[in-house]
Amino acid sequence: MGCDVYRRQLDCAQLKLRRLTFNCSQLNVRRRGPTMRTNLVRFSMARKLSAADAPLRLDNQICFAVYSAAHAFNRVYKPLLDRLGLTYPQYLVMLVLWERDDVPVKDIGERLFLDSGTLTPLLKRLEAAHLVKRTRSSEDERQVLIALTPQGHALKDKARAVPQSILAASDCSVSELVAMKDEIVALRDRLNAVIGE
Structure with a gap:
């Protein structure tokens, strides 16, 4: 009998503790106001839109x-x-x-x-x-x-020393730089064709 009473008291105390914890957390949210809720919404939206926004990331340009x-x-x-x-x-x-x-x-x-x-x-x-x-x-x-x-x-x-200095600074071979230059020139010419130059 004594054990049953003790268990009921313990359960009641745990319930009160959970309610107190919940009320405190709600109070903290209220104190922080709409800013916290807005940040949570923004974080959620950022996760959802990250794939769609990939083309607009600076590092992807x-x-x-x-x-x-x-x-x-x-x-x-x-x-x-x-x-x-x-x-x-x-x-x-x-x-x-x-x-x-x-x-x-x-x-x-x-x-x-x-x-x-x-x-x-x-x-x-x-x-x-x-x-x-x-x-x-x-x-x-x-x-x-x-x-x-x-x-x-x-x-x-x-x-005459300038191109050699640039080559050394790039840490690329001549063939690598020539290949990159050719690709950039081809891209430039395609873009100029679009705008009519």
Whole structure:
């Protein structure tokens, strides 16, 4: 008989403890207010929508991969080009002129995908640095040609170390870089075809 009474008292105490625990937890939720409930809903929705949102994840964007890689390239190029007194866009112009001298301004812009508003200041700075000179075409006075000065030609020899330094920094083989370049160029051309360039 005594044991039965003890069990009933114990059961009653455990029930009261469970009720107290439940009431306290409810009180905590009320104190935290809608923020806690909102966070729980957001967490639940995030789990459900994660697969659907995968295309919008930053790390899944090829454009961001190319964009961030370009930034990394610029950081590697900067100390190399500082020694030549060139910025990266100016270096690109010089690469065009080292391939072919006396180039119409329009052709340089088309080769580098630059409009005249961007290209003209670049050419003026290179001219101020005595690396290039502007002349008028003998065939068409309206056409401006860009030619290298003796200093511009001489700079080519100093620039020969740049591609090798980039190759070393990339930790890739020549064939790997060529393959990547070809894929990126093919992608660029397909995108340009879509927008009609």
